[in-house]
Amino acid sequence: MSQVTKVMLIAALTTAPLAASSVSAAAEPRGSRWDGAWATAVQRPFKNDWSPAWADEGFNRQSVRQVVRIGAGGSRLRIRLSNAYGAAPLHLTGASVARTGEGAAVLPGTIRSLTFRSSAAATIPVGEQLVSDPIALPVRPRERLTVTLYFQGATGPSTFHALAMEMSYRAGGDHLRDPGAGAFTESTASWYYLDGVEVTGRPGGRKRAVVAFGDSITDGYGSTAGADARYPDALAERLMAQGRARPVLNAGIAGNKVLNDSTCLGEKATARFQRDALDQPRVRTVIVLEGINDILHSETPPSPCTVPNPRVTAQELIAGYRKLIRTAHASKVRIVGATLPPFKGAYGYTERGEEVREAVNKWIRSSREYDAVVDFDRALADPADLDRIRPALDSGDHLHPNDAGYRIMAAAVDLDSL
Structure with a gap:
């Protein structure tokens, strides 16, 4: 391939x-x-x-x-x-x-x-x-x-x-x-x-669910196949270890975008959010990690899977996030915004795309429009070059974490925010 x-x-x-x-x-x-x-x-x-x-x-x-x-x-x-x-x-x-x-x-x-x-x-x-x-x-x-x-x-x-x-x-x-x-x-x-x-008849009572909503990083690409080593899996295990067990449901689709549908990478996030996240049984909180594909695809030649791929701006992505926030709040569901991880060295990386990512992350951190924030960018970044994933956490494509990187992502989530 x-x-x-x-x-x-x-x-x-x-x-x-x-x-x-x-x-x-x-x-x-x-x-x-x-x-x-x-x-x-x-x-x-x-x-x-x-x-x-x-x-x-x-x-x-x-x-x-x-x-x-x-x-x-x-x-x-x-x-x-x-x-x-x-x-x-x-x-x-x-x-x-x-x-x-x-x-x-x-x-x-x-x-x-x-x-x-x-x-x-x-x-x-x-x-x-x-x-x-x-x-x-x-x-x-x-x-x-x-x-x-x-x-x-x-x-x-x-x-x-x-x-x-x-x-x-x-x-x-x-x-x-x-x-x-x-x-x-x-x-x-x-x-x-x-x-x-x-399931029903749960021992110890019922707990409200967390939905991890996103793209291939949420889907777990780069983790060990068959090992349940995606970041939502690691988050569920962390919750169990701390006596706070609750379902963590994975609603990631590899290649998914916030603003545009794809013939092979799923409907856009703003279109599928209700069905894939809010309609899950007893959902309390959604963690949103989306946007890197909007940036990457707009910086690469079009293909049958990536079109439409207009050059996206930070303002357009922020408008998409605001739509997700409004939809979640209308359903009385908490929504946690995740910063976009580093991707320098990945296929499709450009300085313009990096500027969009940094502007989006600044808004996620500072706007206070999400109910809480999880900073996956800072958790994964290489201290020697903050625009890159730390080598020990990189699956090899400079875009997707490995098993250790997914555990670091789960550790970055403030459990009280859920």
Whole structure:
């Protein structure tokens, strides 16, 4: 994969089914007694040259098995599926959940079949979500779960999340209740249709969620794949270690921008903020880290993934942040502004782009328009050159932190601000 393609994608970047029921997320109010335990932000399918094209081709007589690490425990759970970007109603033949084993395997005896209004199959209308019926499966915070979906007919292009930093697996045929990994001979680092896991019956009472909203730095690019080493993961672990455990839900999309949509990098932040952040169950606080892609893409040649890429100004980005702040406050949600980390030496770095970043960071620190500020810029900067990431914290592209850098970011968050 070329450096240009890499930055373009990741820079902070149907046969008839069984009888089915059509269900939306509105079937039961999400805020009433359910807590978010895991979430991701979905995006439209696109062809790419860095992973198998499952999203573009979809699934047909296949099972897809996906691993997630949850941030809250409970006695019962349910999953959310999304057909936000489907071209046709999505016909789901069946689904199951289990505790994760090695790779695509699950722990025998833990597989639970999922239903949707008491039916094994369901249809998700275009643009809608699907919520499963609750099942009894006690889970603990930071436990890994595996969700398996089976599609008897062709789905068409799939609503998905491109940069999972976690493997998903595919097998021919119905393997909903198969504990083994043998049939799952294909893998890719994306999630498909799955956009949330919710729990109820939490031991120790309920806690309001934190949503980390952003681009590839929030998504965790540069961290160790499969290690749950993104900064939101490190923040959740820090909260647990200090006896202040609460869900931290990741709503990052690699390459996402504040001001412009992209065919492969998600809808702009101001358009997706309500769905991906404020509509999460019992959200209390959102941390916003967005803007570096608006700057980078405006300083690089246009590509199918980065257009439109007008030359952005600090004032335009600030207007976008103000829209996010107003939207959060209208929902009575706290919003924490994060400064944009250093990026000197990264592909697309220019002195003009650096001037925009510095002006944006000055406003974030001094305007008092956010409810609180987390200074990721100063936490990651090299003391010898404040425009660069400290070498020990750099994943190698001078833009994304490594595991140590993501831990430093989590440590920079004032827990009282949440």
